[in-house]
Amino acid sequence: MPTVAMTVNAKSVSGEVETRTLLVEFVRDQLRLTGTHVGCDTSQCGACVVHVDGRAVKSCTMLAVQCDGASVTTIEGLAANGELHPMQAAFREHHGLQCGFCTPGMIMSAVDIVNRLGVPSEETIREELEGNICRCTGYHNIVKAIGAGARVMNGGT
Amino acid sequence: MYAFDYHRPSSVRQAANMLKSNGEAKLLAGGQTLIPTLKQRLAAPEVLIDLNGVEGLDVIELKGRTLHVGAMARHADVANSEVVKEAIPALAALAEGIGDPHVRHCGTIGGSVANNDPAADYPAALLALGATIHTNERKIGADEFFTGMFETALEDGEIITKITFPVPRRAAYSKFPNPASRYALVGVFVSKRGSEIRVAVTGAGADGVFRLPGFEDALSKRFAAKSLDGLTVDADDLNGDIHASAEYRAHLIGVMAKRAVAAA
Numbered sequence: 001m002p003t004v005a006m007t008v009n010a011k012s013v014s015g016e017v018e019t020r021t022l023l024v025e026f027v028r029d030q031l032r033l034t035g036t037h038v039g040c041d042t043s044q045c046g047a048c049v050v051h052v053d054g055r056a057v058k059s060c061t062m063l064a065v066q067c068d069g070a071s072v073t074t075i076e077g078l079a080a081n082g083e084l085h086p087m088q089a090a091f092r093e094h095h096g097l098q099c100g101f102c103t104p105g106m107i108m109s110a111v112d113i114v115n116r117l118g119v120p121s122e123e124t125i126r127e128e129l130e131g132n133i134c135r136c137t138g139y140h141n142i143v144k145a146i147g148a149g150a151r152v153m154n155g156g157t
Numbered sequence: 158m159y160a161f162d163y164h165r166p167s168s169v170r171q172a173a174n175m176l177k178s179n180g181e182a183k184l185l186a187g188g189q190t191l192i193p194t195l196k197q198r199l200a201a202p203e204v205l206i207d208l209n210g211v212e213g214l215d216v217i218e219l220k221g222r223t224l225h226v227g228a229m230a231r232h233a234d235v236a237n238s239e240v241v242k243e244a245i246p247a248l249a250a251l252a253e254g255i256g257d258p259h260v261r262h263c264g265t266i267g268g269s270v271a272n273n274d275p276a277a278d279y280p281a282a283l284l285a286l287g288a289t290i291h292t293n294e295r296k297i298g299a300d301e302f303f304t305g306m307f308e309t310a311l312e313d314g315e316i317i318t319k320i321t322f323p324v325p326r327r328a329a330y331s332k333f334p335n336p337a338s339r340y341a342l343v344g345v346f347v348s349k350r351g352s353e354i355r356v357a358v359t360g361a362g363a364d365g366v367f368r369l370p371g372f373e374d375a376l377s378k379r380f381a382a383k384s385l386d387g388l389t390v391d392a393d394d395l396n397g398d399i400h401a402s403a404e405y406r407a408h409l410i411g412v413m414a415k416r417a418v419a420a421a
């Protein structure tokens with residue numbers, strides 16, 4: 001079995017995987033980072049979104065072996081020094097979740113949106129959420145939370 | 158997913174040799190079609206050859222009046238490229254409309270073109286812009302390349318290395334996306350370069366992407382949406398499915414074509 005080595009949430013990790021092991025399986029089953037969820041396993045829902053080398057991707061649609069040498073950030077890697085990341089704080093503040101199943105993927109996507117687009121308009125946020133499905137909230141508070149998180153990430157309050 | 162061997166070559170030549178020496182081998186590009194297909198066990202290659210380790214396959218550049226896009230250029234790279242936005246803004250806009258941000262971060266133009274999904278966006282652009290598909294072995298014109306649903310002129314062991322597009326004077330793409338998947342229910346790409354007008358339709362054809370000579374003739378008299386008034390498309394050759402009937406798709410082709418011409 002091939003060995004993969006990568007940086008996950010700023011820590012070097014390695015492990016033996018099958019070539020067909022998905023990145024999300026490696027992260028959840030081997031690294032025990034279970035914040036990343038599997039909603040559909042068919043590349044539709046975005047519950048499994050993580051960042052690979054700085055870009056948001058669906059970890060159910062990437063092989064672990066493809067990430068050998070890569071830098072991966074999961075939802076567990078956002079909070080620093082016991083403080084929630086501003087986007088996590090915004091989701092709590094604006095009630096951007098109900099059951100919370102979609103939330104890790106939503107937040108990883110949200111951070112990616114802000115990294116790329118700064119403080120996007122409400123319309124842009126809605127377009128950018130094309131690949132993230134939420135079955136509870138009706139999206140409204142998620143959109144509000146992302147707008148608020150974006151302002152804080154860009155130095156506002 | 159069935160088990161397979163995995164290789165990550167660092168050059169096109171190496172990848173080509175691996176393809177030739179392994180019977181049931183498949184190339185892996187962005188994985189956004191191939192990995193779901195493997196999961197569903199619709200494909201079971203013995204070997205996957207990952208193109209992500211090959212350097213220089215994602216270059217985007219303008220040489221004279223020709224835009225070169227490397228096979229491994231991601232949809233997001235094409236969408237955000239200043240070179241593409243300047244040369245063929247319609248192509249950048251098309252890439253921006255594929256799937257969702259996560260798919261655009263991974264999916265590549267080479268993978269999309271090789272796959273030739275009947276509802277994919279890029280095939281319409283290649284056909285309407287008169288693009289050329291470059292492989293490790295030869296060059297293939299778009300008119301010869303797309304040979305049917307999920308079928309192309311690629312031979313076993315052939316690797317797409319880049320796509321070249323002559324820069325048009327006017328071009329636009331108009332798509333009616335499937336509201337769930339964002340694939341084209343119907344997409345129409347129009348272009349005008351000198352006196353040559355090309356109109357290509359994706360999402361609707363029973364054999365995949367196709368041109369509309371009747372629309373092209375009408376537009377060569379005058380390149381205006383009004384020139385398409387009264388023209389219809391025969392529903393007999395079109396796809397009908399749970400998403401839309403063939404008749405509805407035929408109607409949408411007219412609407413999307415007019416919108417594209419108006420936007421070009």
Ligand SMILES: Cc1cc2nc3c(=O)[nH]c(=O)nc-3n(C[C@H](O)[C@H](O)[C@H](O)COP(=O)(O)OP(=O)(O)OC[C@H]3O[C@@H](n4cnc5c(N)ncnc54)[C@H](O)[C@@H]3O)c2cc1C
Pocket residue numbers: 043044183184185186187188189190191192208228254255256257260263264265266267268269271272274276277278279315316317318338339340341
């Ligand atoms: C949720 C979702 C939504 C999507 N929405 C859209 C959409 O709206 N419009 C659209 O057009 N597409 C859409 N797609 C498909 C997406 O664009 C894929 O990225 C694309 O079809 C395949 O590109 P890839 O790089 O991911 O290729 P892969 O999946 O890696 O490969 C696809 C096929 O091409 C072959 N291949 C790859 N590269 C080469 C090469 N250089 N030479 C020869 N053969 C090669 C592979 O062997 C494989 O058979 C969507 C996909 C998903 C998951």
Ligand code: FES
Pocket residue numbers: 037038039040041042043044045046047048049058059060061
């Ligand atoms: S689990 Fe990956 S997209 Fe749904």
Ligand code: FES
Pocket residue numbers: 096097098099100101102103133134135136137
């Ligand atoms: S909060 Fe339940 S799925 Fe989004």
